[in-house]
Amino acid sequence: xxxxxxxxxxxxxxxxxxxxxxxxxxxxxxxxxxxxxxxxxxxxxxxxxxxxxxxxxxxxxxxxxxxxxxxxxxxxxxxxxxxxxxxxxxxxxxxxxxxxxxxxxxxxxxxxxxxxxxxxxxxxxxxxxxxxxxxxxxxxxxxxxxxxxxxxxxxxxxxxxxxxxxxxxxxxxxxxxxxxxxxxxxxxxxxxxxxxxxxxxxxxxxxxxxxxxxxxxxxxxxxxxxxxxxxxxxxxxxxxxxxxxxxxxxxxxxxxxxxxxxxxxxxxxxxxxxxxxxxxxxxxxxxxxxxxxxxxxxxxxxxxxxxxxxxxxxxxxxxxxxxxxxxxxxxxxxxxxxxxxxxxxxxxxxxxxxxxxxxxxxxxx
Numbered sequence: 001x002x003x004x005x006x007x008x009x010x011x012x013x014x015x016x017x018x019x020x021x022x023x024x025x026x027x028x029x030x031x032x033x034x035x036x037x038x039x040x041x042x043x044x045x046x047x048x049x050x051x052x053x054x055x056x057x058x059x060x061x062x063x064x065x066x067x068x069x070x071x072x073x074x075x076x077x078x079x080x081x082x083x084x085x086x087x088x089x090x091x092x093x094x095x096x097x098x099x100x101x102x103x104x105x106x107x108x109x110x111x112x113x114x115x116x117x118x119x120x121x122x123x124x125x126x127x128x129x130x131x132x133x134x135x136x137x138x139x140x141x142x143x144x145x146x147x148x149x150x151x152x153x154x155x156x157x158x159x160x161x162x163x164x165x166x167x168x169x170x171x172x173x174x175x176x177x178x179x180x181x182x183x184x185x186x187x188x189x190x191x192x193x194x195x196x197x198x199x200x201x202x203x204x205x206x207x208x209x210x211x212x213x214x215x216x217x218x219x220x221x222x223x224x225x226x227x228x229x230x231x232x233x234x235x236x237x238x239x240x241x242x243x244x245x246x247x248x249x250x251x252x253x254x255x256x257x258x259x260x261x262x263x264x265x266x267x268x269x270x271x272x273x274x275x276x277x278x279x280x281x282x283x284x285x286x287x288x289x290x291x292x293x294x295x296x297x298x299x300x301x302x303x304x305x306x307x308x309x310x311x312x313x314x315x316x317x318x319x320x321x322x323x324x325x326x327x328x329x330x331x332x333x334x335x336x337x338x339x340x341x342x343x344x345x346x347x348x349x350x351x352x353x354x355x356x357x358x359x360x361x362x363x364x365x
């Protein structure tokens with residue numbers, strides 16, 4: 001057996017999203033490397049991550065009641081999540097309960113943003129090696145630049161998807177760069193390559209940061225192309241209204257596809273559009289590369305590095321319009337070559353084998 005490793009990150013009440021998928025990916029590889037893996041989230045531990053042990057705050061607060069009286073669990077969660085215990089929840093990571101729990105691990109991996117409450121874990125004087133796997137774009141490094149004066153024996157490091165995400169960070173804390181891969185690698189690599197350029201997609205949660213509605217409006221200008229929105233979220237009603245009001249027959253909402261069926265999504269499309277204001281990956285980018293699909297992306301997250309030299313990055317909706325018109329001038333053969341290059345780059349830089357080796361190297365430090 002390898003090391004005892006704790007993965008920490010907020011899991012939302014849907015068990016969806018980029019952070020959750022990334023925790024699944026790391027959990028899978030760490031288990032395959034014969035480590036003992038435990039996953040902690042303040043709430044929502046009922047969403048499983050591979051075969052890891054799932055723990056949440058209520059379990060640590062009332063371990064005997066939780067184990068001996070399972071019929072009380074819903075009541076415990078309701079009480080623990082109420083305003084009565086807000087102060088205790090806010091200070092949970094400074095409590096003796098948490099410190100005792102965290103001290104039993106060899107390595108703690110935090111899947112958080114620099115503004116998350118879980119940042120306080122990183123400052124605890126416990127023997128475990130700690131790594132922050134940043135899951136949000138950092139615009140102000142001032143907080144991280146002060147994270148320098150650790151006791152000599154404590155090992156701390158930051159893990160970024162790409163060097164471009166750490167520009168401006170000046171710290172003595174060690175930096176590692178580990179990008180993303182996809183757990184659907186085998187299925188996606190089996191999708192045949194083609195030179196077609198007709199069906200576009202946006203994939204993910206329907207959130208404001210994804211800037212989906214602007215792309216919907218753009219496709220009024222491209223009636224011969226189809227745009228499919230794969231996902232779900234609070235803004236779905238807004239999108240449906242826009243599509244109806246503009247009488248867009250070439251834009252449709254296909255709903256959410258679980259990760260186990262993501263290859264069905266990419267088998268339907270020719271080009272992925274990433275119009276987000278902020279990303280750290282995104283994982284859809286590596287999925288599209290494995291599937292051998294074109295990608296048009298804003299310069300967010302790791303995307304500029306991933307598609308470097310292929311002229312697939314755009315800065316605005318006007319620039320996206322220009323990129324689409326430029327790509328439609330290319331022959332099927334030229335488009336096929338771009339798709340082939342993206343898949344080959346995935347295999348070289350972002351494959352399961354490559355990322356698993358990089359995660360092992362981080363844990364072995």
